[in-house]
Amino acid sequence: MRVVTAAEMRGLDRAAMEDYGIPGLVLMENAGLAVVRVVRELLGGGVAGKKVAVLAGKGNNGGDGLVAARHLFNAGAEVRVWLLARPEEIAGDAAVNLRIWRKMGREVHPVAGREDLEGLRAWLAGADLVVDAIFGTGFKGAAREPAAGVIEAVNAAGRPVVAVDVPSGLEADTGQVLGPCVRASCTVTFALPKVGLVLEPGRSYAGRLHVADISIPAFLLDQGPPGRYLTTREVVRRWLPPRPAWAHKGSCGRVLVVAGSRGMSGAACLAALGAARSGAGLVTLAVPRSVQEAAAAKLTEVMTAGLPETAQGTLAGEALEKIAALLDKADVLALGPGLTTHPETAALVRELLARVQVPCVVDADGLNALQGYPGIWRLLAAPAVITPHEGEMARLLGTASEDVRARRLAVAEEAAAHFKVVVLLKGPATLVSSPSGTTYINTTGNPGMATGGSGDVLTGVIAGLIAQGMDVFLAAAAGAYLHGLAGDLAAAKRGRRGLLAGDIAEMVPAAIRQVEEGGD
Structure with a gap:
């Protein structure tokens, strides 16, 4: 399986949308649904009555989280969306999903100051699961406030965490962690694994890795110059030379x-x-x-x-x-x-x-x-x-x-x-x-x-x-x-x-x- 950088993944997304006409909203919907499937698995199948905190940033990663929030709510979960940005900062496909959430009569809870953070900590104490959709693959460096405080609150709560694409605070291209970083139980990454999810220390922060199909044409995923790949059982099986019946020590x-x-x-x-x-x-x-x-x-x-x-x-x-x-x-x-x-x-x-x-x-x-x-x-x-x-x-x-x-x-x-x-x-x-x-x-x-x-x-x-x-x-x-x-x-x-x-x-x-x- 190919492993990609953030820039390579953006190129694949762009090709799917511009060359093959797959709307970005379709990719985002599929990404959010993939997150929901893993949430169900982690919660034992049923989500009705479960308390789920969705932490959303202002980018497409936050949009993926909002899709997941909608489907979890429709399945009977008690979902609260915590937004680490002003609503007017949300743009593009993420803004569409924010409007849908609000038209459904659902609130978003901003996290901007100390009082908001205390409210989040109190809610996390009774939550069954957290969806981390704060930062995506474009994140670099160290998380600053208010995100840094939110990440520390999530880790301190000790609840199961499903990270969307990459754990927030992790550099997708290097696996480096230069500040607070979400320690996920599972990470749902889209189309292909990102480099930082398979190198340490990123691999340890990601937890169990799920690679989800979001409908990017499969042949696109294998195109390009020589790259990076995961060594898997399947490829090693293909590589191993056969041991013929007539084999001898020589x-x-x-x-x-x-x-x-x-x-x-x-x-x-x-x-x-x-x-x-x-x-x-x-x-x-x-x-x-x-x-x-x-x-x-x-x-x-x-x-x-x-x-x-x-x-x-x-x-x-x-x-x-x-x-x-x-x-x-x-x-x-x-x-x-x-x-x-x-x-x-x-x-x-x-x-x-x-x-x-x-x-x-x-x-x-x-x-x-x-x-x-x-x-x-x-x-x-x-x-x-x-x-x-x-x-x-x-x-x-x-x-x-x-x-x-x-x-x-x-x-x-x-x-x-x-x-x-x-x-x-x-x-x-x-x-x-x-x-x-x-x-x-x-x-x-x-x-x-x-x-x-x-x-x-x-x-x-x-x-x-x-x-x-x-x-x-x-x-x-x-x-x-x-x-x-x-x-x-x-x-x-x-x-x-x-x-x-x-x-x-x-x-x-x-x-x-x-x-x-x-x-x-």
């Missing part, structure tokens, strides 16, 4: 994992396990010689290779030729987990990347070795996926982690275009961006996955999917989805707190099965 892909160091063998083992659990036919783990025995004992189903090492137990420069020989039999390279930043090992990483001829997935210390070497990307002879977290991305770009966090989507897209590699920026709603300008936003995963080794498993999963023949970009997006789903399954089984990376790896096959079979 036909299911060969992964070489170059990772680990003395004291950090766990990272290497988890990456290799992730590759094996994702369905790769043969996985070889290449580690420093002193680590090989422990790795072999831990990984029964993975082949191991011991490589020359430094005195500190990290990979030595002379390991390069042995790795090159192993790569002759590999379809993909996973590089980085647990390597450390030892200078000789870091130099090995750079030399290896300049020579590798198969797709590679670079993570952790593999990325740290590239800090300060911007020209390395031009030397890559094969497609690559890099999987930084915010700190690693900041080091690659020479900026601060806070800057990356504030601009996650833009940073991922800019880095992919600049480095000419697939960028997977880890975190809540993991982002996967291609050099061509397409981004997938992940929809799986949970906070329990914030545990050491989780990213190493992800590296292996992506490498395993590439080995099975997937395009590197789709493998990265699918890998993020399956990894997050495995984490969700593991959390459902064990709980989020105390979840281990090994628990996630164990559930990868179950995640793949769920996607392929369409189960819950």
Whole structure:
């Protein structure tokens, strides 16, 4: 499903009205009816006798709220409309719906000062539900009074809230919250999800997201240049390569994992396990010689290779030729987990990347070795996926982690275009961006996955999917989805707190099965 900015959505609305003759009042009516359907669902089906507060701003978002108010009133609800503007400020289609509401003999209650706000607080205390239609997708910055006080009153009331299009106080293009923001139980967004509803912190403020059809022609929603999309079960199912009846271990892909160091063998083992659990036919783990025995004992189903090492137990420069020989039999390279930043090992990483001829997935210390070497990307002879977290991305770009966090989507897209590699920026709603300008936003995963080794498993999963023949970009997006789903399954089984990376790896096959079979 495509994800759009506020400007892109305005363009779609305009095309529906101007090119296809769909009146704005029809779009607004459909939007309000979609809100009513979710209100009914949240209230258990019946709305008769229920007290509903509709908070309306002066724009089209407020007009959507007025449509919802009318239909809820007609269904028997006790509806009170609170208006955060003077009636004469309401224009266009919203003004039409305000006139209809008044002609029905219904009042609007202005919220302009302290006394009005106290009256709203008192009414909210007995309300069954709140419809938030104050601000729409054009909102930016921080809410000012009286809206700020209204939003705080709604959050303090603790009532179920249905937000119209976006929670008021949320920036639709970024997901940023710079002041008071409604914490919605559900958000009903129209036609397509907005970027800010699927990125944190916006995703947490939106609650359960409903994407409602308001009669914009469906083919319009898919038109346009490469854009942003949600990674869903349906698209991952289409991407996964089939497993034919005649498959054998050699036909299911060969992964070489170059990772680990003395004291950090766990990272290497988890990456290799992730590759094996994702369905790769043969996985070889290449580690420093002193680590090989422990790795072999831990990984029964993975082949191991011991490589020359430094005195500190990290990979030595002379390991390069042995790795090159192993790569002759590999379809993909996973590089980085647990390597450390030892200078000789870091130099090995750079030399290896300049020579590798198969797709590679670079993570952790593999990325740290590239800090300060911007020209390395031009030397890559094969497609690559890099999987930084915010700190690693900041080091690659020479900026601060806070800057990356504030601009996650833009940073991922800019880095992919600049480095000419697939960028997977880890975190809540993991982002996967291609050099061509397409981004997938992940929809799986949970906070329990914030545990050491989780990213190493992800590296292996992506490498395993590439080995099975997937395009590197789709493998990265699918890998993020399956990894997050495995984490969700593991959390459902064990709980989020105390979840281990090994628990996630164990559930990868179950995640793949769920996607392929369409189960819950």
